[in-house]
Amino acid sequence: MLSSPLQNGRPGLFRAQADINVTPLVDVMLVLLIIFMVTAPLLATGVKVDLPQAKAAKPLDPKEPVVVAVDRDGHVALGAEQVDRADLVDRVKLKVGDDLAHVVHIRGDKDAAFGQIVSVMDDLAHNGMTHLAIVTDNSRKGFDAGSASSAEAPKNTAPRNSQ
Known part of the structure; x- marks a missing residue:
C-alpha cells in the first residue's frame, strides 16, 4: 500500500520542498547579462567622423x-x-x-x-x-x-x- 502525504498525522513519502531553487534564477541572470553585453556597444551615440592620427598624444x-x-x-x-x-x-x-x-x-x-x-x-x-x-x-x-x-x-x- 502506498503512503499518502499525511498518514495518521505523520509525513509520508512526499514532503513540500522548503529550499529555494536558484537554477532558474541563475539562468535568467546569465541571459540578461548576455543581452546587456551585446546591446551595450550599440548604445554608443555620436556623429561618425573619420579621425586623424597622432603619435604624441x-x-x-x-x-x-x-x-x-x-x-x-x-x-x-x-x-x-x-x-x-x-x-x-x-x-x-x-x-x-x-x-x-x-x-x-x-x-x-x-x-x-x-x-x-x-x-x-x-x-x-x-x-x-x-x-x-x-x-x-x-x-x-x-x-x-x-x-x-x-x-x-x-x-x-x-x-x-x-x-
Whole structure:
C-alpha cells in the first residue's frame, strides 16, 4: 500500500520542498547579462567622423566629456545632436554648467577644413572653456606603410590630450 502525504498525522513519502531553487534564477541572470553585453556597444551615440592620427598624444581623465564633432562638410554636432554654430557655445555652457575647467572633446573629421575646427575651438576658448582636447585615432596604419603589422593594428579611438 502506498503512503499518502499525511498518514495518521505523520509525513509520508512526499514532503513540500522548503529550499529555494536558484537554477532558474541563475539562468535568467546569465541571459540578461548576455543581452546587456551585446546591446551595450550599440548604445554608443555620436556623429561618425573619420579621425586623424597622432603619435604624441596623451590620454585624458576618464570623466564624462562634452563632445563637439565637426564633420567633413563643416556641420557641428554636440554629442549626437546637430547644432547651429551660433548656438554651440550656449549649448556647451548648459552641459558644462559652472565647471569651466570641464574637458570639451573636439572630434574633427580628417577631411574637414582645419579652419572650421580651429574656429570651433576659438569660439569655445573665448567663452572661458580652455580645457579643450582634440580626439585622434592612434592606429598606426598611416605611419608605417612599409610594415605588414601596421595594417593589422587594432583601431583605438581613445581621446587624446592636445597639449
